[in-house]
Amino acid sequence: MLSLLFSYLIFPGFLFLAVVGLLATWVDRKVTARLQYRVGPPWFQPFADLAKLLGKQTIVPEGGAKSVFLGAPLVGLAGAILVGTLLWSINAQPVGRTFVGDLIVVMYLLMLPSLALIIGGSASRNPLAAIGASREMKLILAYELPFIISAATVIYRARSLQFGGIVAWQLANGPFLWSLSGLCAFLAALLVVQAKLGAVPFDLAEAEQEIAAGAIIEYSGPALAAIRLTRAILYFVLPLFLTVVWLGGIDAWFPLKYLGILTLVILIKNTNPRLRIDHALRFFWGPVTLVAVAGFILAVLGK
Amino acid sequence: MPLLAYIIIVPLIAAGLGLIFRRAAGALALAAAFFALVAGCLLMGGRQAWPAFSLLAYSLNSGAYLIAALITLLTVIYSLKYLTQLKRLGEYYAYLLLALAATAGALFTNEFLFLFLFWGLMGLALYLLIGTGGERAPAAAQKTLIILGGSDLLMALGAGLVWSLTGSMEFGGTALPVNTPLTLAAFLLLLTGAFAKAGVMPLHSWIPAAAEGAPTPVMALLPAALDKLVGVYLIARISLDIFMIQPGSLASLILLALGSFTIMAGVLGALLQHDLKKLLSFHAVSQVGYMVVGIGTGLPVGLAGALFHLFNNAIYKSALFFCAGSIEHRTGTTELKKLGGLAGKMPLTFAAALIAALAISGVPPLNGFVSKWLIYQGLIEVGQFDRFWLVWLTAAMLGSAFTLASFVKLLHAAFLGQWSENTAKAREVSWPMWFPPLFLAGLCVVFGLFAYQLPLRYFILPVFIRLVVPGVWDPGLATIMLFGGLLLGLLLYLLGNVRQTVTRPAFYGGEELPEETIKVTGDDFYDTVKRLAPLGLIFRVAERKVFDLYEQLKLALDSLADLASRIEGAIWRSF
Numbered sequence: 001m002l003s004l005l006f007s008y009l010i011f012p013g014f015l016f017l018a019v020v021g022l023l024a025t026w027v028d029r030k031v032t033a034r035l036q037y038r039v040g041p042p043w044f045q046p047f048a049d050l051a052k053l054l055g056k057q058t059i060v061p062e063g064g065a066k067s068v069f070l071g072a073p074l075v076g077l078a079g080a081i082l083v084g085t086l087l088w089s090i091n092a093q094p095v096g097r098t099f100v101g102d103l104i105v106v107m108y109l110l111m112l113p114s115l116a117l118i119i120g121g122s123a124s125r126n127p128l129a130a131i132g133a134s135r136e137m138k139l140i141l142a143y144e145l146p147f148i149i150s151a152a153t154v155i156y157r158a159r160s161l162q163f164g165g166i167v168a169w170q171l172a173n174g175p176f177l178w179s180l181s182g183l184c185a186f187l188a189a190l191l192v193v194q195a196k197l198g199a200v201p202f203d204l205a206e207a208e209q210e211i212a213a214g215a216i217i218e219y220s221g222p223a224l225a226a227i228r229l230t231r232a233i234l235y236f237v238l239p240l241f242l243t244v245v246w247l248g249g250i251d252a253w254f255p256l257k258y259l260g261i262l263t264l265v266i267l268i269k270n271t272n273p274r275l276r277i278d279h280a281l282r283f284f285w286g287p288v289t290l291v292a293v294a295g296f297i298l299a300v301l302g303k
Numbered sequence: 304m305p306l307l308a309y310i311i312i313v314p315l316i317a318a319g320l321g322l323i324f325r326r327a328a329g330a331l332a333l334a335a336a337f338f339a340l341v342a343g344c345l346l347m348g349g350r351q352a353w354p355a356f357s358l359l360a361y362s363l364n365s366g367a368y369l370i371a372a373l374i375t376l377l378t379v380i381y382s383l384k385y386l387t388q389l390k391r392l393g394e395y396y397a398y399l400l401l402a403l404a405a406t407a408g409a410l411f412t413n414e415f416l417f418l419f420l421f422w423g424l425m426g427l428a429l430y431l432l433i434g435t436g437g438e439r440a441p442a443a444a445q446k447t448l449i450i451l452g453g454s455d456l457l458m459a460l461g462a463g464l465v466w467s468l469t470g471s472m473e474f475g476g477t478a479l480p481v482n483t484p485l486t487l488a489a490f491l492l493l494l495t496g497a498f499a500k501a502g503v504m505p506l507h508s509w510i511p512a513a514a515e516g517a518p519t520p521v522m523a524l525l526p527a528a529l530d531k532l533v534g535v536y537l538i539a540r541i542s543l544d545i546f547m548i549q550p551g552s553l554a555s556l557i558l559l560a561l562g563s564f565t566i567m568a569g570v571l572g573a574l575l576q577h578d579l580k581k582l583l584s585f586h587a588v589s590q591v592g593y594m595v596v597g598i599g600t601g602l603p604v605g606l607a608g609a610l611f612h613l614f615n616n617a618i619y620k621s622a623l624f625f626c627a628g629s630i631e632h633r634t635g636t637t638e639l640k641k642l643g644g645l646a647g648k649m650p651l652t653f654a655a656a657l658i659a660a661l662a663i664s665g666v667p668p669l670n671g672f673v674s675k676w677l678i679y680q681g682l683i684e685v686g687q688f689d690r691f692w693l694v695w696l697t698a699a700m701l702g703s704a705f706t707l708a709s710f711v712k713l714l715h716a717a718f719l720g721q722w723s724e725n726t727a728k729a730r731e732v733s734w735p736m737w738f739p740p741l742f743l744a745g746l747c748v749v750f751g752l753f754a755y756q757l758p759l760r761y762f763i764l765p766v767f768i769r770l771v772v773p774g775v776w777d778p779g780l781a782t783i784m785l786f787g788g789l790l791l792g793l794l795l796y797l798l799g800n801v802r803q804t805v806t807r808p809a810f811y812g813g814e815e816l817p818e819e820t821i822k823v824t825g826d827d828f829y830d831t832v833k834r835l836a837p838l839g840l841i842f843r844v845a846e847r848k849v850f851d852l853y854e855q856l857k858l859a860l861d862s863l864a865d866l867a868s869r870i871e872g873a874i875w876r877s878f
Contacts, residue, residue, distance in 0.1 A: 054799035055800070057803065057804075060806050062809065070804075078784075080788075081787075082788060101775055104679055108665065108676075109781075111666070118711055125719070125809050130823035138708075141704055144704040148696065222796045278834070
C-alpha cells in the first residue's frame with residue numbers, strides 16, 4: 001500500500017510526471033522560439049508560470065455550472081496521472097504482467113483529458129467555448145478511427161492486448177517500429193498523439209486567433225493551472241505510450257526514444273499551419289486511416 | 304404455490320384491482336412492483352421451477368427480472384408525480400403491471416408455446432401503453448403493433464421449423480448447428496421476432512416513433528428496459544440453447560454484421576437528432592448492436608459482455624429517459640434548440656443525466672465501460688476465426704466515440720450552455736421524479752466499480768463453465784487512483800486562492816451583445832460531420848427512410864395498391 005502511494009504521488013506518479021512534463025513543454029517552447037529566431041524562455045519558466053497562475057484570481061462565468069466548470073479540469077488531471085503511472089509501472093512488473101489496465105483501457109483513459117476540456121468548456125456558458133468544445137469533440141471522432149486500427153494492428157501482431165504481452169513480444173522480436181506494418185501504425189498513432197496534445201496543426205479547439213482560446217477561454221487562476229499541468233503531463237505521457245507500444249518499452253535507451261518522439265511532435269508543430277475542422281476530419285478519415293489500414297493489411301500478410 | 308407463480312399472479316391481481324378502484328391504482332401498482340422487487344431478490348438464491356407454465360429460474364433470468372422489477376418500481380414512483388393529469392390513469396397502471404407480469408413469464412418460461420403467450424402479452428401492453436400518450440400516440444402505437452406483430456408471426460414460423468427439426472419445444476433440449484438452409488431459415492425467423500422487440504436495424508423504427516407519442520415513463524420502462532431485457536435475453540437463448548453459434552460460422556457472421564450495422568447506423572441517427580427523446584430512442588437502437596455483436600462472437604467473453612451490457616443498458620437508458628421526462632415536465636419541451644443551462648436549475652437531474660451519459664459512452668470506471676470492454680475482447684478473440692474482425696471492432700469502438708459525441712451534444716444543449724426562454728424559470732422536480740434517475744445513476748457507478756464482485760459474479764458468471772478474460776482491468780485500484788488525482792488537483796486549487804472566486808459575465812470579444820444573438824445551442828454541433836462527403840450521402844439516403852423496413856414495405860404496398868387500382872380502372876374503361 002505504501003509503495004503504491006509512493007508510486008502514485010512521487011515516482012512515477014504525480015511529482016515525476018509534472019516535473020518531466022513541464023520540462024518537456026519548456027523544450028517545446030525553447031525549440032519553437034529558436035526556430036522563430038527568438039531567444040526563448042529559461043528552463044524554469046513553465047514552473048514559474050504555474051506558480052503565478054496559482055496566485056491569480058479564480059473567475060467563474062456568471063450563470064455557468066460552477067461545480068462542473070471547476071471540477072472538469074481535475075478529472076482531466078486525474079486521468080493523465082493515472083495513465084502515466086500505469087504505463088511506467090509496467091517496468092516494475094515481472095515480464096509479461098500488466099498493471100491496472102490493458103491497451104483498450106488506456107485508450108479510453110486517454111480520452112478523459114479531452115472530455116474534461118469539452119465538459120468544462122461547455123459549462124462555461126460562453127459561445128466561443130461552446131464552439132471550442134464542439135471542435136474538440138469532432139477531433140476525437142476524427143482521430144479515433146485511425147487510432148483504433150493502429151492499436152488493432154499491434155494487438156494482432158503481439159496476440160495480446162496487455163502491455164506486458166506487447167512489451168514481451170517486442171523484447172523477443174524487436175520493436176514494432178522496425179517492420180513495415182508497425183511503421184504505418186506508428187505514423188498514424190503519432191498524428192493521433194499530435195491531435196491529443198492539441199498541438200498545431202490540430203489546435204482547433206483553442207485556436208487563439210479564431211475563437212480566443214475556445215474551450216478554455218473562461219478559465220483563470222488555479223483552474224487554468226490545472227489545465228496547463230494536465231497538458232504538460234500529457235507531453236510526457238503520450239510519447240511514453242508510443243514508446244511502450246511501438247518502440248519496445250522502457251529501457252536504458254528510453255531518454256533517447258522519448259526525445260526522438262518529442263522532436264517529431266515539435267517538428268510537425270512548427271512546420272504546419274492550423275487545419276480547419278472539416279479538413280482535420282477529412283485528413284484523419286482519409287489519408288491517416290488509409291495508412292493505418294495499410295499497416296493492418298501488412299500485418300495480416302506478416303510484414 | 305412457489306414464488307415463481309406469485310410474481311406472475313400478484314401484478315395481474317393488482318392490475319385488476321386497479322381497474323376497479325381507480326383512485327388506488329397508483330398505490331396498488333407501487334405495492335405490486337415492490338413485491339416484485341422483493342421476490343426478485345429472493346429468487347437470486349438459486350434454481351427454482353414451477354411446472355404450470357414450465358417456468359424455470361436460474362441466475363441469468365433472475366438477474367434480468369430483478370432489474371426489470373427495479374425499473375418498474377422506479378417507473379411507478381416516477382409516474383405518481385409525472386402523470387397526474389392523464390385521464391386513464393387506472394388503465395395506465397394496469398398496463399404497466401401487465402407488462403411486468405408478461406416480462407416475468409417471458410423471462411422464466413422454458414418452452415416456446417408459453418413464451419409466445421407472454422411475448423404477445425408484452426407487445427399488447429406496450430401497444431396499450433403507447434396509446435395512453437398524446438395526439439401522436441395512435442400512429443406510433445399502430446406502427447409498433449404492425450412491426451412487432453408481423454415479426455412475431457415470423458418467429459412463430461421459426462419455432463415451428465425448430466419443432467419439426469427436433470421435435471422439442473423446450474429450450475436447452477437441442478443444439479442445432481446452423482449449417483443447412485433449413486436450420487438457417489429457422490434461426491433467422493426466430494431471431495426476427497427477438498430483433499424487432501430489441502430494436503435491431505432494420506426493425507428498429509417503432510422505437511423512435513414511440514418516443515414521439517408515448518408518455519416518457521413508458522419509454523423509460525418498455526423500449527429502454529423490459530423489451531431490451533426480454534428481446535436480447537431471447538437472442539442469447541436462441542443462440543445458446545437452441546442453436547450452436549460457433550465463432551467464424553455463418554450464423555456468427557450474420558449476427559456480427561447486423562450488430563455492427565445497428566451500432567453505427569443507430570448512433571449516426573442519434574448524432575443528428577434535434578429532439579431529446581428521439582436522440583435517446585436512437586441510442587436505444589444503437590446499444591442493442593453491442594449486445595448482438597457480443598452474442599455473435601460465440602465466445603464466452605463476448606457473451607458475458609453482451610449480457611452485462613444488457614443489464615447496464617437497461618439501467619442507464621431508463622435513467623436518461625427519466626431525466627428527459629423531468630426536463631419536459633419543467634420546460635414543456637424536449638426540443639434541444641429550446642433548452643439550455645439547466646445544470647444549475649435542476650442539479651440533481653443533471654447529476655443523474657451526466658453519470659448516465661458518461662456510462663452509456665463507456666467512460667471508465669462506470670459500468671458501460673466494463674461491458675463494452677468485455678465485448679471488445681470478444682471481438683479481438685474472434686479474430687482467430689473471422690477475417691473481418693477489424694471491421695466489427697472498429698464499428699464497436701468508433702460507435703462508442705460517436706455515442707460520447709451525441710451525449711456531449713445532449714449535455715451541452717440541455718444542461719450546460721446558455722439559458723433559453725423555456726429554461727430561464729425552470730426549477731428542480733420533486734423527489735419522486737429526481738430519485739429514480741439518481742438511484743439508477745448510482746447503480747451505474749456501483750456496477751462499474753464492483754463489476755466483478757456484484758453483477759458479473761451473481762448474474763452472469765454462473766452461466767459459464769469457464770470464462771477467460773484476455774485483458775486486464777482493475778476498476779477498484781483505478782478508481783482509487785483517479786480519486787487520488789482529484790484530491791491532488793483539489794490540493795492544487797487550495798494552494799491557489801480558489802476560495803475567493805468571483806463571478807463575472809462570460810467574455811466574448813468585449814461586446815455586450817444580447818445573449819440570444821450569439822447563442823450556440825449545441826443542436827448544430829455536428830453539421831460539419833453531416834456534410835462530409837461519404838457520410839453526407841448516407842445521411843441524405845437515411846433521411847428518406849431507406850433503412851426503415853416498415854416505411855419501405857408500406858411504400859411497396861402503396862405502389863402495389865396503386866397498380867391494382869390502375870388495372871381496375873383500365874379494366875373498367877375497357878368496358
